[in-house]
Every structure is written in C-alpha cells, then in structure tokens.
Amino acid sequence: MKNALADGGQQAAARRPSDTAPAARRRSLIRLTRPWLLLAPALVVLAGLLLYPIFQVGKISLQDWEVKFGGGQGEFTGFDHYGDLLSSELLWKTVMPNTVFFAVACVGLTVVLGTLVALLLNRLGTTWRAICSVSILAAWAMPAVTGTYVWIWLFQPEEGMFSQLAGALGLIDPATTNWFTERLPFYAIATLNVVHHGFPFVAITVFAGLLTIPRELYEAGMIDGASAWQRFWKITVPTIRPVFLVVTILSTIWDFKVFTQIFLMPGGSGANEEVYNLGVYSYVQAFGQDDYGAGSAAAVLLTLLLLLITVVYIRTLFRQGEEDL
Structure with a gap:
C-alpha cells in the first residue's frame, strides 16, 4: 500500500511541471503584454499627433512640394534639399550660431537665476515664501x-x-537707435524674454x-567650518544633482526650439536674416517663400538636434541612476 502511494506521489510530482508550464507561460505573457495594453490608448494618440x-515632414523634405486646393502634390528630389541646406552659408554663419549660442545663454542664465531664487x-x-x-x-x-509684446x-x-x-x-540717441535691427x-x-519666462x-x-x-x-x-559657498557645492549640488540635470536638459530642449519670442519681435518674422534661428528659418522657407x-x-x-539632446538626457539619467545604486 505504501509503495503504491509512493509511486502515485512520484507520478504526480513528475506530472506537475508539465501541468504548470502552460499556466506559467500565460502568466509571463500577461506580465509582458499588460503594460503595453494599458499604454496602448496613449501610444495611439501620440502616434497620431507626433509620429x-x-x-x-520627412516625406515632404524629399520632394518639391506644391500646395493645391484640397491638398498638394510633390515631385521626388531625394536629398537635394538637405544638400542645399547643409551647403548654405546662411545656415552656418547665421542660423546655427544664433540657435546654439542663444540656447546656451538662455539655459545658463535660466538655471543660475532659478537656482538663486530657489x-x-x-x-x-x-508668508514671504508664498508671496x-x-x-x-x-x-x-x-x-x-x-x-x-511687453518686452517689445x-x-x-x-x-x-x-x-x-x-x-x-x-x-544712446533714442531718436536714431533701434534695438531690434542688430x-x-x-x-x-530675446534672452531676457526667454529667461524671464523660464526661470x-x-x-x-x-x-x-x-x-x-x-x-x-x-x-x-557648519560645525566643520564650511562656508555657505562650500555647503552649496559639497552638500546641495551633489544631493539634488538629478534635479539640476533634469531642469538643465529640459531647458536646453525648450530653448533650442524657441520660435514665438523670435518671430514676434520686429524683424524676426523674416525681414532681417541676421536674426534667424533654426525654427524661424524653417518657417520662413516653408510659408514665407513657399519652399516647403x-x-x-x-x-x-x-528635430534631429532635439532627438540627440534627448538621447544624451536619457543616457545621463540612466548613468546617474546606476551611480546612485
């Protein structure tokens, strides 16, 4: 009798892995797919709005696009527009320097001023903190x-x-000086405007x-005799370094794609090529000169520049997380 029970137990034990394997696979599949199912509605919306x-835009950049009533049509030109863009003297001497140096100045001043205010x-x-x-x-x-318009x-x-x-x-001579022509x-x-809005x-x-x-x-x-400056660099900055990283990268992304503050200022909408940044240059080429x-x-x-900044941002965050672990 005992031998029969033992044999039955061994047979049940032998069958258990094979019986539970499908269930384990189902649970694993559910764990893998459930997050994506929950994210699916948001991903569909993002795909429609962004992707x-x-x-x-990428398709039109490879064509000579002509707008017509009810839509438009284009003739495929390959990478000709990219070749013309990257060989343009205006891009390298005016547009890119304006975009990069303006973004760097805005980010630096925004982070410094924001940190001082914090x-x-x-x-x-x-009471005064609330005010x-x-x-x-x-x-x-x-x-x-x-x-x-206030700054204008x-x-x-x-x-x-x-x-x-x-x-x-x-x-200056107010009668002859125009701040917006140079x-x-x-x-x-524009930097004062962006920093005021972003800090x-x-x-x-x-x-x-x-x-x-x-x-x-x-x-x-303080007991160790550290000054306020030393306490800031030795305690504050290392402790909340991820916060400084986030605000710096986000400010960089925002300031690289500034459009409104440049376009609305006198001369910024296309009348003065010396003040183009990349966003305004793209707009003027497409809608001002009908060269879509x-x-x-x-x-x-x-977009590629912003994606590069975003990749650097994500990799830096991951590296920071690994260092904290």
Missing part, C-alpha cells in the same frame, strides 16, 4: 505672446522705457529638491 506629422525661497518664512512663489509663477503663467514695448525706439533711460544716461541687441532682448520652472523645481535635503547635513557642515521641401528639411534638422 504621423514627423513622417509627413535658495531665496528656501530661506524665507512661510514670492505666486509672484514668480505669474511670470511663468504669462503667455509667450503677451510676454514678448519696453525696448521700443524713442518711446520705450529702456530707450528713454539709456538716452537720459547719454548711452543681431546682438536683438538676441539680448520660475527652474526655481520651483530646485526648491522642491532643496526641501528633501536633511537639515542635519547643513548643520554638520527646404522648410521641411530645416525642420527635420532641428
């Missing part, structure tokens, strides 16, 4: 169009506040990171 337009918020009491937070968020909430009004020739102030100090002052005003995001994000730093670390640094293929090629170039 399809990108595909269309440090100030961290030292204020509850300052609401004040800087008002700048963030202001539409880019509205903010741009401030630097308006003759009647602008800064023009009159500089004239009173004897720095490349350097034009982008100086609140950095300030609030860095301030949130500062709240996660234990007070004991600063107290230990060339404009699409410029848009693809800008």
Whole structure:
C-alpha cells in the first residue's frame, strides 16, 4: 500500500511541471503584454499627433512640394534639399550660431537665476515664501505672446522705457537707435524674454529638491567650518544633482526650439536674416517663400538636434541612476 502511494506521489510530482508550464507561460505573457495594453490608448494618440506629422515632414523634405486646393502634390528630389541646406552659408554663419549660442545663454542664465531664487525661497518664512512663489509663477503663467509684446514695448525706439533711460544716461540717441535691427541687441532682448519666462520652472523645481535635503547635513557642515559657498557645492549640488540635470536638459530642449519670442519681435518674422534661428528659418522657407521641401528639411534638422539632446538626457539619467545604486 505504501509503495503504491509512493509511486502515485512520484507520478504526480513528475506530472506537475508539465501541468504548470502552460499556466506559467500565460502568466509571463500577461506580465509582458499588460503594460503595453494599458499604454496602448496613449501610444495611439501620440502616434497620431507626433509620429504621423514627423513622417509627413520627412516625406515632404524629399520632394518639391506644391500646395493645391484640397491638398498638394510633390515631385521626388531625394536629398537635394538637405544638400542645399547643409551647403548654405546662411545656415552656418547665421542660423546655427544664433540657435546654439542663444540656447546656451538662455539655459545658463535660466538655471543660475532659478537656482538663486530657489535658495531665496528656501530661506524665507512661510508668508514671504508664498508671496514670492505666486509672484514668480505669474511670470511663468504669462503667455509667450503677451510676454514678448511687453518686452517689445519696453525696448521700443524713442518711446520705450529702456530707450528713454539709456538716452537720459547719454548711452544712446533714442531718436536714431533701434534695438531690434542688430543681431546682438536683438538676441539680448530675446534672452531676457526667454529667461524671464523660464526661470520660475527652474526655481520651483530646485526648491522642491532643496526641501528633501536633511537639515542635519547643513548643520554638520557648519560645525566643520564650511562656508555657505562650500555647503552649496559639497552638500546641495551633489544631493539634488538629478534635479539640476533634469531642469538643465529640459531647458536646453525648450530653448533650442524657441520660435514665438523670435518671430514676434520686429524683424524676426523674416525681414532681417541676421536674426534667424533654426525654427524661424524653417518657417520662413516653408510659408514665407513657399519652399516647403527646404522648410521641411530645416525642420527635420532641428528635430534631429532635439532627438540627440534627448538621447544624451536619457543616457545621463540612466548613468546617474546606476551611480546612485
């Protein structure tokens, strides 16, 4: 009897792996597919809103596209538009330098100013912190169009506040000085505009990171005789380095594709080639000169630059996560 039971148990044990294998495969398949099924609606929407337009722009960049009523048609030209774009003197001497140096200046100033404001918020009491937070968020909430026209009004020739102030100090002649005709002052005003609009995001994000730093670390640094500058570089920066990384990369992506602030300023919509950036150049080529293929090629170039920045951002985040582990 005992031998029979033992034999039956052995047979059941022998059958168990084969019986449970299909169930294990089903559970594994569910684990693999469930996240994608849950993400499917959002991915479909993103594909419709992003991937399809990108595909269309890439296709038009390979054609001489002619707009007609109810649509358009194009003649395939291969990479001719890319060849013309990459061999253009305007691109390398004006458009790319404007795009890159403007983005670098805006990112640097935005991160520095936002960090200083975050440090100030961290030292204020509850009441003043709330007042300052609401004040800087008002700048963030202001539409880019509205903010741009405010800065245009401030630097308006003759009647602008800064023009009159500089004239009173004897720095310029308000009657003959136009801040928007030359490349350097034009982008100086655009930089002020973008930094004013972007620093609140950095300030609030860095301030949130500062709240996660234990007070004991600063107290230990003060006991060891560390100055405020040393405490910032030795405690604050290493502790919330991922926060600084995120705000820097996101600001870089946003500032590389600035369009509204440049296009709305006097001369920025195509009248002055010296102030083109890559976004405005693409728009002017496509809609100002009806050369949709060339404009699409410029848009693809800008997209590739942003994708490169995004890849660097993701790899840096992963590397940072591995170092933290």
